[in-house]
Amino acid sequence: MPAPVPPRVSELEVTVEGLDPRHDGVRIAQLSDIHVGHLTPRSHVRAAIDAANASNPDLIVMTGDYVCWKRHEVALAAEQLAGLHAPRVLAVLGNHDYFVWGSGMRAALERNGYEVLRNQTTVAQVRGAPLAIVGIDDPVTRHDDLDAAFAGAPAKGTRVVLCHSPDHAPKIAARGADLVLSGHTHGGQMYVKGITDRIMKRIGLNYRRGMYEVGHEQKSMLYVTPGVGFSGVTRRFGEGTHAEVAVLTLRAA
Numbered sequence: 001m002p003a004p005v006p007p008r009v010s011e012l013e014v015t016v017e018g019l020d021p022r023h024d025g026v027r028i029a030q031l032s033d034i035h036v037g038h039l040t041p042r043s044h045v046r047a048a049i050d051a052a053n054a055s056n057p058d059l060i061v062m063t064g065d066y067v068c069w070k071r072h073e074v075a076l077a078a079e080q081l082a083g084l085h086a087p088r089v090l091a092v093l094g095n096h097d098y099f100v101w102g103s104g105m106r107a108a109l110e111r112n113g114y115e116v117l118r119n120q121t122t123v124a125q126v127r128g129a130p131l132a133i134v135g136i137d138d139p140v141t142r143h144d145d146l147d148a149a150f151a152g153a154p155a156k157g158t159r160v161v162l163c164h165s166p167d168h169a170p171k172i173a174a175r176g177a178d179l180v181l182s183g184h185t186h187g188g189q190m191y192v193k194g195i196t197d198r199i200m201k202r203i204g205l206n207y208r209r210g211m212y213e214v215g216h217e218q219k220s221m222l223y224v225t226p227g228v229g230f231s232g233v234t235r236r237f238g239e240g241t242h243a244e245v246a247v248l249t250l251r252a253a
Contacts (some may be wrong), residue, residue, distance in 0.1 A: 003019060003041065003043070003044075004040075004041065004230070004234055004235070004236070004243070005236075005242065005243065006044060006047040006232060006243070007044070007046065007047055007048045007051060007228050007242075007243040007244050007245050007246050008051075008242055008243070008244055008248050009051050009054075009055060009195065009244070009246075009247055010225075010245070011243045011247050011249070012211065012223065012246065012247070012248050012249070013248070013249045013250075013251050014179055014211075014221055014223070014248050014249070014251065015221075015251045015252070015253050016158055016178050016179065016185070016221075016250055016251065016252065016253060017071050017156070017178070017253045018253070019158055019178075019250055019251070019252040019253065020129040020131075020157065020158065021252060022126075022127045022128050022129040022149075023126060023127060023129055023131060023158060023250050023252075024250065024251055024252045025249060025250070025251070026058045026059075026126055026127060026131070026249070026250045027055065027056060027057045027058050027059075027247055027248070027249050027250075028057060028058065028059045028060075028061060028142070028160065028181075028247070029034065029052040029055050029057035029059070029060045029061070029086070029182050029245060029246070030060075030061050030062070030063060030223070030225055030245070030246040030247075030248065030249070031048055031049075031052055031060070031061075031062045031063075031226050031227075031228060031245060032062065032063040032064060032065065032078070032094075032164075032181075032182075032183025032184075032227040032228065032229070033063075033064070033065040033094070033183045033184065033186055033225075033226075033227025033228060033229055033231075034048065034062075034065065034066050034228045034229045035065060035066070035067065035068050035081075035083065035096070035227075035228075035229030035230055035231055036066060036067055036068070036073050036076045036077040036080050036081070036229065037067060037068040037069070037070060037073045037076065037102065039068065039229070039230040039231070039232075039233070039234045040068075040228070040229035040230050040234070041234075042080055042245070044228070044229070044230065045080045045081070045229070046080065048228045048243070048245050049080075049081065049082075049083055049084060051245040052084060052245050053083070053085045053086075054086065054183050055247045056140075056166060057085065057086050057247065058080025058087065058126050058127065059086055059087065059088050059089075059124060059131075059133070060084050060085075060086040060088075060089045060090070061089075061090050061091065061133070061160075061162055061181060062081075062089070062091040062109075062114070062162075063091075063092055063093075063152075063162050063163070063164050063181055063182055063183045063225070064083065064089070064092055064093050064094020064095070064096075064097060064138060064164030064183060064184070065094035065095065065096040065097060065164065065183065065184070065227070065229075066094070066096075066097055066105055066108075066109070067096055067097060067100045067102070067105060068096060068231065069096070069099065069100060070100065071100055071101050071104070072099060073100060074101050074104045074105050074108050075108070076107035077105065077108055077109075077189075078109075078111060078112065080113050081108075081109070081112060081114075083112075084112070084114070087126070088114065088115065088122075088133075089112075089114040089115065089183055090114070090115045090116075090117060090118050090122065090124075090133050090135065090162065091109050091114050091115065091117070091135075091162070092116070092117055092118075092135045092136060092137060092138070092162045092163065093105060093106065093116065093118075093137060093138050093143070093164070094138050094140070094163075094164035094165075094183070094184065095138050095140035095141050095164065095184075096231075097124075097138070098138055098141040098143065098237070099141070102143075102160055106118075115195050116135075116153045117134075117135020117137075117145075117149075117162065118135065118137045118143070119134070119135065119136060119137045119143075119144065119145040119146075119148040119149040120133070120134075120135055120148065120149060120152060121133065121149065121150065121151070121152040121153040121194050121215055122135075122152075123154065124249045130152060130154070130157055131157070131158055131160065132153050132157055132158065132160070133157045133161075133162065134149050134150060134159055134160070134161040134162070134177065135149065135161075135163075136149050136155055136161060136162065136163035136164075136168065136172065137149075137164045138164050138165070139163065139164070139165045139167075140164070140165050140184070144163070144168065146171060146172065149182045150175045152174075153175075156173050158178045158179075158181075159177050159178050159197075160178065160179045160181065161177040161179065161180045161181070161203065162181050162182075163180060163181075163182050163248055164182060164183060164184050165182060165184050166180070166182035166183075166185065166205075166206075166207040166212075166222055166224045167180065167204060167205065167206055167207060169207065169212070169214045169215075169218070169220065169222040170207075170214050170216075172220065173216075173218055173219065173220035173222075174215060174216075174217070174218055175218075176218055177220045178220060178221070179220065179221050179222075179223070179248070179250075180214070180220055180221070180222045180223070180247075181223055181225070181246075182207070182222065182223070182224050182225075183224065183225050183226075183227045184224075184225070185200070185205055185207070185208055185224060186226050186227055186230075186231060186236070186241065187208055187224075187226030187227075187236075187238075187240045187241040187242075188200065188208055188209070188231070188238060188240070188241055189226075189231065189232070189235075189241055190209050190235065190236065190237055190238060190241070191208075191237065191238025191239055191240060191241050192238060193238070193239070196208075196238070207222060207224045208224065208240065209224050209225070209226045209240045209241075210223070210224060212224070218248035223227060223244045223246065223248060225244060226240060226241055226242065226243065226244055227243065227244070228243050228244070228245070229243070
């Protein structure tokens with residue numbers, strides 16, 4: 001089987017109401033669903049790491065599923081995910097991380113100097129102004145706690161939320177999020193128009209990939225990345241399934 005197509009960089013702009021003028025142009029690189037293991041070649045993972053670094057980000061965020069199914073993959077992830085360079089590298093865990101070894105995966109990320117947020121908020125000083133990053137622990141395995149996650153969030157200012165599962169975005173929007181970054185879906189990974197959409201909705205996946213406006217009284221933007229790695233087979237095909245490193249640039253409304 002030929003080597004998989006390397007991850008590409010997807011450049012996106014997100015308009016944020018009330019954005020601090022100093023944050024206009026802030027760049028956030030997002031990595032998700034890396035799935036280190038025998039299905040995702042090391043060279044593929046390292047290409048994603050290099051692409052994230054080359055994007056000159058103010059922050060790098062990771063939104064879960066760093067491993068597949070095997071406990072030994074945690075050590076592989078610690079080695080293969082090393083070397084991300086940004087003033088802050090922040091992460092949340094996904095369902096596969098908990099299926100395999102949640103505490104071990106958290107420790108592996110922290111050994112690389114990355115900050116793992118478990119239902120908590122941190123405030124990053126970005127270009128001289130505070131930016132709240134809210135980390136929601138994995139909802140699929142019921143580790144999420146929105147009350148705890150937003151308890152430390154400042155009343156004013158922009159809030160960027162990391163959550164592995166995009167289907168929790170409407171609930172997150174109600175808490176006053178400006179931008180929610182998620183993964184989990186792989187964009188369908190093997191996408192056949194009409195068929196894949198029906199299957200995903202049947203199992204409760206309503207946001208396949210891309211940018212969405214979510215929420216009712218309070219609106220948020222949700223970005224769902226198709227992620228980097230592979231699950232099931234080393235193959236991606238169909239619209240919107242390409243492996244990617246997302247780079248989101250914040251813009252004032």
